[in-house]
Amino acid sequence: MPPDATVRLFGPAREAAGTAALRWPVPPEGLAARDLVHALARAHPRLAPTLRVSRFLLNDELLTRLARRVRPGDEFAVHPPYGGG
Template identity: 45%
Template sequence: MGPDRKGGAVRTVRVRGFATARAALGDRLWELPAAPDGVRIDRLLARLAARCPRLAPLLPTCRIFVNDEPARSLETRVRPGDEITLHPPYSGG
């Protein structure tokens, strides 16, 4: 599913997860509508958790990245075109 566009402008924030977070998101990329002035990360994720019940208990353990950079805070605003990535605890090596 491509980004939601109107008049050529992206109007959604993409959310994807890895490992257990990906499974909790139903193995799919989500595109959530966002106002042009953005939405707080915690509010966007609460909306998503309401649609993906397995996500809610996982969220407190996740590190949140925005556009490949760690989010400074959950109160940070993301804007249409941004991408949030959910990282559950790491297990490399």
């Protein structure tokens, strides 16, 4: 099991951070999604405004509670408001 989680950034989040994906170290017991979002905002201040209006997915499932823990090997996705078409 890899020691990191993968953070995937889409749309405006990708543009703000300048990358589509980040490897993020998480402890074996995991990290609350809320704490991961705060850490992302601290590490990438240009991403912070987008994070405030985004939804989050853990392993492709929409997170309804940010208390859920992100563990090593998980994929955490940042979804800013959608705008296809």
